[in-house]
Amino acid sequence: MTPSVRMRGIAASPGIAIGPVRIIDRQEIKISKRRIAASETAGEVARLMAAVAESRSQLLAAKEAIRDTGDSSSGDHSLILQAHLLMLEDVLLLEGASSIIKESLINAEWAFYKKSEEIKAALASTGDAYFSERAQDVDFISHRVLRNLMGHAMQIVDTYTDACIIAADKLSPVETTQMVGSPVLGFATEAGTRTSHTAIMAQALGIPAVVGIEQLTERIGASDIIIVDGNDGAVIIRPDTDTIEEYRARAARHAELEKKLLSDRERPAVTADGERITLLSNIEFPAEAAMALDYGAEGIGLYRTEFLYLNRTSLPDEEEQYNTYRAVVSTIAPRKAVFRTFDLGADKVFGNRKSREVNPALGLRAIRLGLQNREMFRTQLRALLRAAKEGTLQIMFPMISGVGELRQIKVMLEQARKELGETAPQSVHIGCMIELPSAVLVADQLAREVDFFSIGTNDLIQYALAIDRVNDHVAYLYTPFHPAILRAVKTVIDAGNQAGISVSMCGTLAAEPLMLPLLIGLGLRTLSMVPTSIPIVKAMVREIDCLEAESLAHQALELPTAVEIEDLVRFHVEKKLGPNFPNP
Numbered sequence: 001m002t003p004s005v006r007m008r009g010i011a012a013s014p015g016i017a018i019g020p021v022r023i024i025d026r027q028e029i030k031i032s033k034r035r036i037a038a039s040e041t042a043g044e045v046a047r048l049m050a051a052v053a054e055s056r057s058q059l060l061a062a063k064e065a066i067r068d069t070g071d072s073s074s075g076d077h078s079l080i081l082q083a084h085l086l087m088l089e090d091v092l093l094l095e096g097a098s099s100i101i102k103e104s105l106i107n108a109e110w111a112f113y114k115k116s117e118e119i120k121a122a123l124a125s126t127g128d129a130y131f132s133e134r135a136q137d138v139d140f141i142s143h144r145v146l147r148n149l150m151g152h153a154m155q156i157v158d159t160y161t162d163a164c165i166i167a168a169d170k171l172s173p174v175e176t177t178q179m180v181g182s183p184v185l186g187f188a189t190e191a192g193t194r195t196s197h198t199a200i201m202a203q204a205l206g207i208p209a210v211v212g213i214e215q216l217t218e219r220i221g222a223s224d225i226i227i228v229d230g231n232d233g234a235v236i237i238r239p240d241t242d243t244i245e246e247y248r249a250r251a252a253r254h255a256e257l258e259k260k261l262l263s264d265r266e267r268p269a270v271t272a273d274g275e276r277i278t279l280l281s282n283i284e285f286p287a288e289a290a291m292a293l294d295y296g297a298e299g300i301g302l303y304r305t306e307f308l309y310l311n312r313t314s315l316p317d318e319e320e321q322y323n324t325y326r327a328v329v330s331t332i333a334p335r336k337a338v339f340r341t342f343d344l345g346a347d348k349v350f351g352n353r354k355s356r357e358v359n360p361a362l363g364l365r366a367i368r369l370g371l372q373n374r375e376m377f378r379t380q381l382r383a384l385l386r387a388a389k390e391g392t393l394q395i396m397f398p399m400i401s402g403v404g405e406l407r408q409i410k411v412m413l414e415q416a417r418k419e420l421g422e423t424a425p426q427s428v429h430i431g432c433m434i435e436l437p438s439a440v441l442v443a444d445q446l447a448r449e450v451d452f453f454s455i456g457t458n459d460l461i462q463y464a465l466a467i468d469r470v471n472d473h474v475a476y477l478y479t480p481f482h483p484a485i486l487r488a489v490k491t492v493i494d495a496g497n498q499a500g501i502s503v504s505m506c507g508t509l510a511a512e513p514l515m516l517p518l519l520i521g522l523g524l525r526t527l528s529m530v531p532t533s534i535p536i537v538k539a540m541v542r543e544i545d546c547l548e549a550e551s552l553a554h555q556a557l558e559l560p561t562a563v564e565i566e567d568l569v570r571f572h573v574e575k576k577l578g579p580n581f582p583n584p
C-alpha cells in the first residue's frame with residue numbers, strides 16, 4: 001500500500017472531515033480532434049445540442065436538490081446555478097461551435113472546446129476581474145458539456161451523491177456555495193488563503209477546509225481516504241487505522257465541544273472580571289441572519305451587501321434591495337444590523353465596464369466605485385434608508401481613505417433621505433470601515449464624522465504589509481502579529497475612544513481565539529465574526545481577565561517582531577487554557 005502522507009496548509013475553516021477523496025482535476029479530459037465528412041455535420045451538431053441539453057438537466061436537477069434541502073441560503077445558490085444555466089443558452093457559444101463544426105468539418109468536442117477557449121481568452125484579455133471570473137464560469141460550463149459529450153462521469157461538486165472530500169487545485173466561492181446540501185464533507189485546495197472569499201464562504205457554511213497546500217492533487221490517488229483538519233491546517237492522505245481513529249475521536253470531541261458551547265449561546269459574553277463583550281455576526285447572504293442568531297450573535301456587525309450583486313446579469317433595483325434588507329433587519333430586530341454598502345471591485349465585480357486594472361485590489365473598488373456610479377450608489381442608499389424604518393439598521397462604508405470621501409457620501413445620503421421624506425428615518429447611524437493605512441493615520445479626523453468604526457483587518461493587513469490577501473505564495477508573511485498591525489489597531493481604538501464613538505472589529509482576526517486576549521487588552525469590546533465562531537469566542541471571553549489582557553497588550557506593543565509577539569501571546573493563552581486550546 002502507498003504510504004501515508006501528511007501535508008500542511010492553511011486552516012481555512014474549522015472542523016474535521018474524514019472520507020474518500022474526489023479530485024477535481026480540470027485538466028484531466030483529453031479533447032480529441034477529428035475531421036468529419038460534410039454528411040456528418042448535422043449529426044455532430046445534434047450530438048452537441050444533446051450534451052448541452054443533458055448539462056442543462058443536470059444543472060436544473062442540482063437546483064432542485066438545493067431547494068429540496070430547505071437550506072436557508074438555497075435561494076442564493078440557485079441564483080448561481082441560474083447564471084450557469086443562462087450561459088448554456090449563450091448564442092455566441094452554441095452557434096459559434098455549430099458553425100465551426102459545419103465550416104471546418106470538425107467533430108463536436110473540438111469545435112465546442114475551440115469556441116469556449118476563444119470566449120474565455122476574450123474575457124480574460126479585458127484584464128477586468130469581473131470578466132476574468134466569467135471566464136472561469138465559461139470554463140466550468142464547457143467542462144460539463146465536454147464531459148457529457150465524451151460520456152465522462154461528472155466531477156463537479158453539485159452532482160456528487162456519496163459522502164466525499166474534495167481535493168482541487170482551486171475552488172471558486174461559487175463552487176463552495178454548491179456544497180450546501182451536497183454530501184461534501186470538507187475540502188482541501190492547492191491555492192487559497194484564510195481571508196480569500198472561498199475560505200470566508202466555507203466558514204459561513206460550516207465546511208471544514210484547508211487551503212494553500214502545494215502539489216496536493218499530485219500526491220492523492222483516486223480512491224484514497226483523506227483527513228482534512230480545518231482546526232490546525234493538516235491534510236493526511238491514506239491515513240492508517242490508528243490515525244483515522246485518533247481523528248475520529250478528535251472530531252467527536254470537537255462536535256461535543258460545539259454542542260456544549262452552543263447550549264450556552266443565550267448567556268452573554270462577559271470576561272472573568274465582569275467586562276461585557278458584544279459578539280456580532282458577519283453575513284454574506286440574507287438567510288444567514290437567522291443562523292447568526294442561532295449561534296448566539298447579538299446582532300449583525302457586517303452584512304457584505306455586495307453578494308446581492310454577484311452571479312447575475314442585471315443590477316438589483318431599489319425594490320429588490322429594500323425587500324432583501326428589510327428581511328434581514330426584521331429577522332435581527334430589535335438587535336442592530338450593520339449594512340456595509342457594496343464593496344464591489346477587486347475579486348467581486350459586477351457590471352460591464354471594461355476597466356483594465358493591473359492591480360484591482362488597489363483599483364476602482366467599494367466606495368470609489370459608488371462615487372463614480374452615483375445612480376447605482378443612490379439606489380442602494382435609498383433602499384437602505386427605507387429598510388432602516390423597519391428596525392435598527394446602521395450603514396457602514398468600505399475602503400474609506402479619509403474625510404473627503406466620507407463627506408461626499410454624507411451629502412449623497414442626506415439627499416436620498418430628503419427625497420424619501422417620511423419613508424426614511426430622521427437619522428441613521430453611519431460608520432466607516434478602517435481597512436486602509438491612510439484611514440488609520442487620520443482616524444482622529446474620521447472619528448469626528450461618523451458614529452462608529454469597524455476595523456477590517458483582512459484588508460488592513462493586506463494594505464499595511466503589502467501582501468495580497470488571496471496570494472498563497474506570500475500567505476506566510478500575512479500575520480496579524482506584525483507590530484505595525486498592533487499599533488494600527490491601537491491607534492484606531494484610541495481615536496474612537498477619544499471621540500466617544502464605538503469601535504469594533506469585523507475582519508477575520510476578530511474570530512482568532514489566539515488574538516482575543518490581545519484584542520481585549522488593546523481595548524476592543526465589540527467583535528463581529530462568522531456565526532460559527534461565536535460560541536468558541538464567547539467561551540474564551542469568559543476566561544479572560546481584562547487587567548491581565550491589558551498588561552499582555554502593553555508588553556506586546558513593546559516587542560519589535562511578529563515572532564516575539566506571537567510567542568508571547570501563545571505562552572499567555574497556553575498557560576491559561578492549556579496547550580491544545582482551542583482544539584480539544
Ligand code: PEP
Binds near residue numbers: 455456457460507508
Ligand atoms: C476586511 O477587509 O477585514 C473585511 C471585513 O471586509 P472584506 O473581507 O469583505 O474585504
Ligand code: MG
Binds near residue numbers: 398435456458
Ligand atoms: Mg475589506
